[in-house]
Amino acid sequence: MAEVLVYVDHVDGAVRKPTLELLTLARRIGEPVAVALGAGAADTAAALAEHGAVKVLTHDASEYADYLVVPKVDALQAAYEAVSPAAVLVPSSAEGKEIAARLALRIGSGIITDAVDLEAGDEGPVATQSVFAAAFTTKSRIAKGTPVITVKPNSAAVEAAPAAGSVEALAVTFSEKATGTKVTARTPRESTGRPELTEAAIVVSGGRGVNGAENFAIIEALADSLGAAVGASRAAVDAGWYPHTNQVGQTGKSVSPQLYIASGISGAIQHRAGMQTSKTIVAINKDAEAPIFDLVDYGVVGDLFDVVPQLTEEIKTRKG
Amino acid sequence: MSLRIVVTVKYVPDATGDRHFADDLTVDRDDVDGLLSELDEYAVEQALQISENSDDDVEITVLTVGPEDAKDALRKALSMGADKAIHVEDDDLHGTDAIGTSLVLAKAIERAGYDLVISGMASTDGTMGVVPALLAERLGVPQVTLLSEVSVEDGTVKGRRDGDAASEQLEASLPAVVSVTDQSGEARYPSFKGIMAAKKKPVQSWDLEDLEIEADEVGLDGSYTVVDSAAERPARTAGTIVKDEGEGGKQLAEFLAGQKFI
Ligand SMILES: Cc1cc2nc3c(=O)[nH]c(=O)nc-3n(C[C@H](O)[C@H](O)[C@H](O)COP(=O)(O)OP(=O)(O)OC[C@H]3O[C@@H](n4cnc5c(N)ncnc54)[C@H](O)[C@@H]3O)c2cc1C
Ligand SMILES: Nc1ncnc2c1ncn2[C@@H]1O[C@H](COP(=O)(O)O)[C@@H](O)[C@H]1O
Numbered sequence: 001m002a003e004v005l006v007y008v009d010h011v012d013g014a015v016r017k018p019t020l021e022l023l024t025l026a027r028r029i030g031e032p033v034a035v036a037l038g039a040g041a042a043d044t045a046a047a048l049a050e051h052g053a054v055k056v057l058t059h060d061a062s063e064y065a066d067y068l069v070v071p072k073v074d075a076l077q078a079a080y081e082a083v084s085p086a087a088v089l090v091p092s093s094a095e096g097k098e099i100a101a102r103l104a105l106r107i108g109s110g111i112i113t114d115a116v117d118l119e120a121g122d123e124g125p126v127a128t129q130s131v132f133a134a135a136f137t138t139k140s141r142i143a144k145g146t147p148v149i150t151v152k153p154n155s156a157a158v159e160a161a162p163a164a165g166s167v168e169a170l171a172v173t174f175s176e177k178a179t180g181t182k183v184t185a186r187t188p189r190e191s192t193g194r195p196e197l198t199e200a201a202i203v204v205s206g207g208r209g210v211n212g213a214e215n216f217a218i219i220e221a222l223a224d225s226l227g228a229a230v231g232a233s234r235a236a237v238d239a240g241w242y243p244h245t246n247q248v249g250q251t252g253k254s255v256s257p258q259l260y261i262a263s264g265i266s267g268a269i270q271h272r273a274g275m276q277t278s279k280t281i282v283a284i285n286k287d288a289e290a291p292i293f294d295l296v297d298y299g300v301v302g303d304l305f306d307v308v309p310q311l312t313e314e315i316k317t318r319k320g
Numbered sequence: 321m322s323l324r325i326v327v328t329v330k331y332v333p334d335a336t337g338d339r340h341f342a343d344d345l346t347v348d349r350d351d352v353d354g355l356l357s358e359l360d361e362y363a364v365e366q367a368l369q370i371s372e373n374s375d376d377d378v379e380i381t382v383l384t385v386g387p388e389d390a391k392d393a394l395r396k397a398l399s400m401g402a403d404k405a406i407h408v409e410d411d412d413l414h415g416t417d418a419i420g421t422s423l424v425l426a427k428a429i430e431r432a433g434y435d436l437v438i439s440g441m442a443s444t445d446g447t448m449g450v451v452p453a454l455l456a457e458r459l460g461v462p463q464v465t466l467l468s469e470v471s472v473e474d475g476t477v478k479g480r481r482d483g484d485a486a487s488e489q490l491e492a493s494l495p496a497v498v499s500v501t502d503q504s505g506e507a508r509y510p511s512f513k514g515i516m517a518a519k520k521k522p523v524q525s526w527d528l529e530d531l532e533i534e535a536d537e538v539g540l541d542g543s544y545t546v547v548d549s550a551a552e553r554p555a556r557t558a559g560t561i562v563k564d565e566g567e568g569g570k571q572l573a574e575f576l577a578g579q580k581f582i
Pocket of ligand 1: 206207208209210232233234235236247248249250251252253263264265266267268269270271274284285286287290302303304305358359444502
């Protein structure tokens with residue numbers, strides 16, 4: 001059976017959920033061979049094997065942390081040449097897309113980004129994408145070369161499928177360009193203890209209607225009662241009420257949770273672009289004409305300062 | 321010293337319009353008004369700020385690959401303050417994908433001459449966010465992308481990249497390719513004077529022959545990707561909407577419980 005290369009997104013050996021989802025999709029096309037780079041690369045093997053990786057190629061070098069993107073492209077290319085896979089799958093993060101694009105160019109292949117589903121097809125893998133702010137669904141293929149496809153979080157279920165997952169050292173020679181862009185300082189993001197926005201099953205977002213940084217406590221309390229991640233509209237982020245990393249929409253994160261709760265958000269096209277594919281959508285807005293109500297499964301026309309705390313209380317009571 | 325900046329700008333259908341696909345499954349550019357991609361305004365803005373903060377002689381060229389109407393995007397960038405413009409236009413470009421677009425842009429950038437390329441973070445229609453990385457790969461120069469802060473001094477570009485896991489300070493020698501995010505600073509509005517001045521600024525037109533690109537390397541036929549189908553997403557079934565009369569939060573909790581979220 002053909003092998004499929006899967007690029008592993010991990011933090012010091014802890015594999016992030018979107019990579020496990022990629023393994024599910026990769027198994028539809030062939031046998032997943034994982035590529036894990038940087039500090040803790042070898043520690044990823046157990047989780048990857050558990051989810052279907054037949055092999056885990058690993059390599060660690062200081063270049064991965066000290067220089068931007070290119071060292072990782074060099075390594076993924078080395079893996080590509082070692083394996084000759086039927087396809088290369090990469091998680092659709094900002095960096096993942098850049099790595100995938102440069103690899104595609106080097107190996108003379110096409111690239112598809114932000115797939116939300118993947119199936120085997122007669123002429124290679126068929127990717128489903130959600131375009132024009134999720135107003136359309138397209139199906140595309142790569143016409144030339146080995147398909148390189150980046151896949152969004154929450155595109156498939158994580159499935160246990162134990163496989164060998166034998167660790168092999170990947171031989172990497174860095175290109176002359178690898179050290180072109182130096183990372184001179186790095187400030188890790190502080191953990192909030194809440195789920196990762198793009199990976200969360202439930203997202204609770206606040207917009208301009210929240211009216212102040214201090215009021216985001218109301219949104220956070222609701223999120224915590226549901227074990228949810230917190231999101232924000234760009235208006236709330238631009239006002240300085242919530243960090244940009246939590247922005248949902250075209251220029252923020254794109255989320256596709258089981259449940260999305262929007263409070264004080266009007267539902268502009270650029271916001272919809274990042275949340276329209278959520279399974280169940282709920283909104284609280286005092287303007288009955290707000291476009292967000294066109295999307296909802298359940299909407300409450302009312303003041304969020306009344307509705308949200310009451311909802312949080314009720315959830316706590318029901319949960320006991 | 322002089323600094324030559326090329327800003328890549330895309331002409332896109334208005335996101336607030338009713339965007340759809342043409343029969344050949346390319347983006348329909350006829351039925352929706354086009355404009356300079358808002359995310360590329362940030363790139364023009366940063367080029368202008370680099371110029372304003374520099375003692376060097378800075379020349380800003382805006383470059384677009386697109387149909388006849390794409391001139392509007394160049395005009396807007398010129399009225400914001402860019403010095404000159406290049407329009408790559410050719411019938412054979414219809415349907416070009418990201419790999420092909422990066423080829424055309426790279427050839428044009430090389431022909432124009434450059435020390436620094438500044439792109440937007442993503443186009444608002446394709447939203448791939450890969451062209452800047454592809455340009456760096458093709459041009460063989462450092463990629464300094466997704467910056468929310470950027471500065472240029474003594475032949476070095478520095479910037480801050482706010483990623484998922486960390487915020488990073490980056491540094492590279494020129495020539496380089498930079499892309500900037502919408503966090504980099506509000507783009508200016510063209511002034512009346514700027515709009516008048518833009519009318520006299522030079523706009524060059526190049527075609528594929530000028531760039532020594534064969535027709536089959538680009539366009540729909542040269543594309544590395546094929547779109548097999550495009551379907552409008554079924555409208556969401558109309559939901560329940562209630563007006564809060566004191567029990568809105570509880571009613572919502574009831575709905576969530578019914579859906580097994582509580
Ligand atoms: C290139 C580009 C990219 C963009 N990217 C993004 C993006 O990634 N994400 C994004 O979100 N936006 C993005 N935007 C901005 C987008 O167009 C909207 O401006 C933004 O989403 C509006 O945020 P909002 O809904 O919070 O604010 P508003 O549109 O001002 O809506 C606030 C809503 O809150 C309601 N409200 C007020 N007070 C209360 C109350 N007490 N109780 C209940 N409801 C109340 C109001 O009725 C209103 O509907 C982008 C724009 C551009 C041009
Ligand atoms: N046709 C084009 N003409 C000029 N610049 C472009 C074109 N397509 C993409 N770009 C540039 O590349 C950036 C990223 O585009 P994309 O990878 O298509 O999302 C944009 O913000 C532009 O700066």
